Amino acid sequence: MTNLSDTPGFQALAKPRSLAALLNPRSVAILGASSDATKIGGRPVKFLRTHGFTGPIYPVNPRATEVQGLPAYASLADIPAPVDHAIIALPDSAVLPAVRACAERGVRAVTVFSSGFAEVGDAGRAAQAELGNIARDSGMRILGPNCMGFMNLRSGFLGTFAFMVDLGLPPLGRVALVSQSGAFGGQALVMAREQGLPLGAWVTTGNECDVELADCIAHFAQDPETDVIMGYMEGCKSPERLIEALALAQMAGKPVIMVKAGRSDVGRAAVQSHTGALAGDDRVFDALFHEYGVHRAHSVEDFFDVARACATGVMPREGRVGVFTVSGGIGVLTADAAEQHGLDLPPMPAPAQERLQALLPHASVRNPVDGTAQIWADMQVFETFLRTMLQEGHYECVLLFLTAMPHAPHLQAPLADILTRLRQEFPQVLLVLSMLAPPALSQQMQAAGYLLFEDTTRAMRAVAALKSLAAAQQRHRTAGPRQTSSLLPDLSAQPLAEARTEHAVKQVLTACGIAAPAEHVVTTEDEAIEAARQTGYPVVLKVLSPDIVHKTEVGGVALGLGDAQALSSAWREMMARVRREAPDAHIEGALVAPMVQPGLEFIVGVQRDPIFGPVIVAGLGGIFVELFNDVALRIAPVSHEQAHEMLRELRAYSLLQGHRGAPAADIEALADTIVRLSQLAVRHADTVESIEINPLRVFPAGQGVLALDAVVLPRSDTAHQEHAA
Numbered sequence: 264m265t266n267l268s269d270t271p272g273f274q275a276l277a278k279p280r281s282l283a284a285l286l287n288p289r290s291v292a293i294l295g296a297s298s299d300a301t302k303i304g305g306r307p308v309k310f311l312r313t314h315g316f317t318g319p320i321y322p323v324n325p326r327a328t329e330v331q332g333l334p335a336y337a338s339l340a341d342i343p344a345p346v347d348h349a350i351i352a353l354p355d356s357a358v359l360p361a362v363r364a365c366a367e368r369g370v371r372a373v374t375v376f377s378s379g380f381a382e383v384g385d386a387g388r389a390a391q392a393e394l395g396n397i398a399r400d401s402g403m404r405i406l407g408p409n410c411m412g413f414m415n416l417r418s419g420f421l422g423t424f425a426f427m428v429d430l431g432l433p434p435l436g437r438v439a440l441v442s443q444s445g446a447f448g449g450q451a452l453v454m455a456r457e458q459g460l461p462l463g464a465w466v467t468t469g470n471e472c473d474v475e476l477a478d479c480i481a482h483f484a485q486d487p488e489t490d491v492i493m494g495y496m497e498g499c500k501s502p503e504r505l506i507e508a509l510a511l512a513q514m515a516g517k518p519v520i521m522v523k524a525g526r527s528d529v530g531r532a533a534v535q536s537h538t539g540a541l542a543g544d545d546r547v548f549d550a551l552f553h554e555y556g557v558h559r560a561h562s563v564e565d566f567f568d569v570a571r572a573c574a575t576g577v578m579p580r581e582g583r584v585g586v587f588t589v590s591g592g593i594g595v596l597t598a599d600a601a602e603q604h605g606l607d608l609p610p611m612p613a614p615a616q617e618r619l620q621a622l623l624p625h626a627s628v629r630n631p632v633d634g635t636a637q638i639w640a641d642m643q644v645f646e647t648f649l650r651t652m653l654q655e656g657h658y659e660c661v662l663l664f665l666t667a668m669p670h671a672p673h674l675q676a677p678l679a680d681i682l683t684r685l686r687q688e689f690p691q692v693l694l695v696l697s698m699l700a701p702p703a704l705s706q707q708m709q710a711a712g713y714l715l716f717e718d719t720t721r722a723m724r725a726v727a728a729l730k731s732l733a734a735a736q737q738r739h740r741t742a743g744p745r746q747t748s749s750l751l752p753d754l755s756a757q758p759l760a761e762a763r764t765e766h767a768v769k770q771v772l773t774a775c776g777i778a779a780p781a782e783h784v785v786t787t788e789d790e791a792i793e794a795a796r797q798t799g800y801p802v803v804l805k806v807l808s809p810d811i812v813h814k815t816e817v818g819g820v821a822l823g824l825g826d827a828q829a830l831s832s833a834w835r836e837m838m839a840r841v842r843r844e845a846p847d848a849h850i851e852g853a854l855v856a857p858m859v860q861p862g863l864e865f866i867v868g869v870q871r872d873p874i875f876g877p878v879i880v881a882g883l884g885g886i887f888v889e890l891f892n893d894v895a896l897r898i899a900p901v902s903h904e905q906a907h908e909m910l911r912e913l914r915a916y917s918l919l920q921g922h923r924g925a926p927a928a929d930i931e932a933l934a935d936t937i938v939r940l941s942q943l944a945v946r947h948a949d950t951v952e953s954i955e956i957n958p959l960r961v962f963p964a965g966q967g968v969l970a971l972d973a974v975v976l977p978r979s980d981t982a983h984q985e986h987a988a
Contacts, residue, residue, distance in 0.1 A: 282482040284371035285404045285474065286415055286464065288348035289318045291422065292339060292370075294361050295352035296322030296330045303376055304352035305331065306424040307412065314432070315419025319344060339364050348372045350412070350422055355379030355390070358408065362394060366401035374422050375407035381470050382409060391472045398473035410469025411445035417463050417488060427452045434710075436461015438574050439483040441476050442495035443468050447522075451495070454563070459709045460571055463488055477504040480519065484511035491573040493566065494521045502875045506898075509555035513739050518573040518732045519557045522566050523548050547872045550896035553912075554905075556735025558728050565724070568716070572725040575714055577693040578733040579659035579726060582606040585652045586631035586719075588664040589638060594631030597662060597719040604727035615655040619648060630656070639668055642677045649681070653689045660693040660726050664719055669700035679707055686711045693729070695722045751775050751942050759943065760950035760977040763809035766854055768973040772956070775939050779970040782856035788834045792827050794855040801825045801858045804833050805972075806841050810848035812974050817844035823858060830855075859969055863918055863928050864958035867936055869899060869944035871952050871978065877944035881906075881937050883915040885958040891915075899941035906934035906941075919961070926963040933961050936968055952976045 297305035304324075308331045311320050321344075322330035325337040336342050339349070339361075349365045351358055351373060358377045365373050380391040391408065398405045406413060412423030416435055421428060425448075433455035440455065440462060442448035448467040455462050464486075466479050476496055481504070483489040492512060499505050512519050523545070552559045560566035584606045588594040601608050610616070610629045619628040622644050627633040632652060638645050652661055669678055686694055696713040698705075709715050716722035762768045769779040783794035784807065795802045806819035814820050818840035821833035834853070841850065866884030869877050875898045882894030895909035910916055910930060921927035936959060944954055956970045 280402065280404065282372075282404060282474065282478060284347050285374070285406055286413060286466070286479075286482065287418060288372065288420060288422075290321070290345065290347045291316075291318065291420070292321040292323055292336075292342060292346045292349045293352065294323045294339065294349060296324050296327075296335065297352075298327060298330050300331065303424040306426070306428075307350050307352070307422055308333070310421035310423065310428055311419070314421050314428075316421070317419070318347070321346065339368055339370075346370050348374070348422070351375045351377060352424065353377055355387075355408075359390060359393060359397075362397055362405065366397050366403050370403060372404040373406070374410070374412050375405060375469075375472075376410065376412060376424055377407075378409040380408045380472070391470055394472040405473040406466070407469040408472060409445075411448055411467040413464070413466040415464055423465075423467075425449050425452065431456050433460055433462045436463055436574060437488060437490040438462050438493060438570060439464040439466070439479075439486070439489045439491070440493040440570075441466045441468065441479040441483075443471070443476050443497050444495055445469060447495045450563075451493075451567075454567055458567055458571060459706065459715075460567060461574055471500060475501055475504060477501060477508040480505075480508035481511050484508065484515050484517055490517060490576065491570060492517055492519045493570050494519065495566075496521060496523045497525050499874050506551070506555075509551070509557060513555050513736070516736055518569075518578075519555075520560055520566060520569050520573065521552060521557050522560050522563070523552075546896055547875055547878050547898065550878070551875070551898060554897065556732060556739060558732055564721070565728075568721055568725040569728040572693075572714055572729050573732070575693060575712065577659075577691065577729075578736075579693055579730050580733040580737065581659060582727065582730040583657065583659045584608055584723070584726060585611075585656045585658035585661040586664070587649060587652060587661065588631050588633050589636055589666055589668070590664060591627065591633045591635075593664050593666075593719060594627075594633050597664065597723060598631055600720040600723035601726075604723050606723060606727055606730065609656075609658075611652065611656050615651050619651060622647060639671075639674065642674075642681065646681045646685075649685055653685060653692055658692065660695060662695040662697060662719060662722055662726075665696070665698040665700075667699040669698050669704055675701070675704055679704060682708055682713065683711045686713060693726065695726065697722060751939060751946065758950065759947040759954070759975055762975050764807050764851060765805065765973055766807060768954075768975050769970060771943075772940075772970055772973060775943050777936050777939055777956070777970055778967060779973070780856045780859055782854045784852055785855055786852035788831055791834055791853060791855050792830055795824070795827065795830050798855060798857050802830065803854075803856045803858055804830060804837065805854045805856070806837060807851045807853050808841075808845070808848045809851070811841070811845055812976075814972075817841050817848075859960055859971070860962065862963070863915075863961040864971075865915075865933060865961055866894070866955065866957040867933075867940055867959050868955035868957065869940060869951075869953060871948065872898075877941070877948050879909075879937060879941040879944070881909050881933075882913055883918075888957060897941075900945045901938060901941045903934055903938055906937040909937065910934060928961045929964050929967055931964075932967045933959070936970075950978055952978045 293307055295304040296308050299305045300309040308322055320333055321342045322333050322335040323339055324330055324335045327335045329335055349370045351361050353361055355377050362373055380387040394405055411425050414421045414423055427449050438461055440451055445467045468476050476494055480492055483492045558569050584601055586594055586597050598608055608630050616628045626635055634648055694713050696708055697716050697719045759771055762771050766784050773779050785791045785794050801823050804821040806814055824830045824833055864885035866882055866888045868880045872878045877899040879897050879899045879901055880894050883891055893914045895912040897905050919928040919930050953976045956973045958971050960969045960971050
């Protein structure tokens with residue numbers, strides 16, 4: 264893993280206050296400590312005493328002189344030594360006084376188990392806000408309230424009341440698991456134990472009055488004893504902190520596996536524009552995770568499968584997989600799954616195939632290598648097959664499917680010896696073992712470093728996730744610094760939110776370097792005919808109204824008008840149709856513009872996300888935008904490199920490159936438009952809800968782009984304030 268202190272840009276990102284006193288305390292006081300180890304105030308005392316924490320433990324209970332064999336104190340003030348960390352297991356009414364006492368005493372961190380805060384109403388929200396104020400003013404870190412606590416399994420500090428601890432702990436390792444939900448965290452703890460996931464730390468953040476999931480990710484990104492970070496997220500209070508945390512993990516080369524639950528509306532304006540419909544909150548998180556190389560798990564199964572795979576420390580970069588099986592059918596299924604998930608199954612080298620075929624004439628020795636059931640007759644042949652694949656196949660990953668034969672008593676000892684020896688000899692290869700076996704043998708193989716899956720399809724999916732994570736890390740290492748300097752002139756005197764018509768929006772875009780066709784604003788039929796004469800036929804006629812976002816839906820667009828007669832007829836029919844379809848719309852006139860040459864039609868737009876602010880969207884546009892839903896997103900502003908990444912993600916990218924002999928499109932001009940619009944949106948983030956260019960006509964390489972239509976929707980809260988004024 265990367266040493267972050269030596270990483271360029273690290274100091275600029277490492278802003279959050281330290282969590283060292285919270286997650287690695289030297290002493291602890293439990294306020295509300297109980298002698299009953301089944302109660303919330305009793306469990307942390309029990310766990311701390313029985314799981315190896317060596318620091319002082321100070322139970323605080325005014326009605327007891329002793330708690331679980333430890334001297335008890337009537338108050339925090341009575342403790343005669345420094346207190347690093349305080350656990351509060353008190354009724355909600357007693358929490359604020361207790362936290363204030365901790366701040367006054369100089370306690371460095373507090374964990375609040377108690378509920379009854381923001382989750383219960385206005386009074387609870389006010390009390391929780393006060394907890395946040397205390398943390399900010401004192402510098403003391405607060406975990407919770409309404410959380411299940413945390414565990415530092417390396418130090419034995421089990422600051423939790425989770426009864427799941429009594430079921431047993433997972434093996435000690437270098438994975439950190441952070442959950443906003445206590446219930447999910449508790450379930451994950453049990454699953455980690457059952458699946459043998461090697462945990463070093465477990466944190467639940469609860470209501471997050473101070474310490475957020477993002478702070479924990481940032482901490483573990485900088486923790487030299489953590490290699491893999493797992494997170495369960497329901498929401499995000501501080502997007503800047505989350506972005507910084509993911510950037511820290513990316514710079515450190517530490518995989519982040521995230522479950523993101525919940526969806527939210529991006530605001531009322533979403534239904535008024537294509538961009539709003541495409542840039543939903545959940546897709547913004549997808550874009551964020553893609554940008555920072557986070558694996559988004561869409562199931563708990565995937566969450567743990569990928570985390571266990573990452574915990575091996577071996578990251579296949581090219582996806583070269585070898586499969587050894589004793590079942591031809593399973594070999595085919597595994598190969599199908601590998602291909603489906605973008606993995607490669609190259610054949611064994613010809614000389615190796617010849618030697619293996621000579622050893623076992625009925626075997627299939629290409630890849631998958633099928634040793635058939637005959638291979639169990641001679642364990643030396645079995646080992647030769649595996650060793651040959653590992654030595655000569657040049658595979659990054661080898662999967663071994665052994666059926667239920669490891670249940671055979673006479674096979675267990677030699678099988679364990681062979682597999683252990685091969686794991687030690689080939690540490691650079693990810694070894695995946697798929698078998699049904701006695702628990703003791705499975706545990707032995709897992710401890711030896713094998714990744715165990717009963718289902719080979721799940722195994723291939725996890726290996727593909729490792730390949731994707733490795734590719735994201737490689738992109739980050741080779742990308743170089745991103746240039747985000749502004750491309751826009753000073754347009755501070757030109758408020759974008761007041762550009763309420765297509766023509767007004769295009770004037771702003773043109774001033775920002777985004778080209779649009781030359782067009783005339785006309786208010787009468789005669790003016791339209793004169794404008795067309797100056798422009799030259801054929802022309803386009805479009806209704807001009809601040810109240811009509813989608814002109815085609817009300818018949819407000821006429822294309823390819825070849826002469827004055829056609830234009831006159833179109834004018835009369837259009838105005839009548841628009842007044843009928845949109846009787847309340849204020850019509851300012853129409854636009855007359857030249858018909859432009861053919862090209863590809865794209866959409867480039869920005870939608871304000873309630874969490875992350877302006878989000879840039881780009882994809883196939885025109886009438887196909889929502890039909891094909893082929894778009895890429897990024898949080899604005901974006902660099903040229905990010906704009907090109909967005910375009911490469913599109914299924915329509917092959918059209919831009921020139922499909923079936925068509926000329927390549929002006930990709931650079933399209934990327935430049937994405938960059939400029941993203942910067943324009945950030946500049947006007949306080950007043951603009953969305954900006955949309957659709958269609959943006961993209962011409963062949965070197966010929967640029969033209970914004971054929973554009974719309975701006977002001978922020979509704981801003982519009983309301985202006986109306987009230």
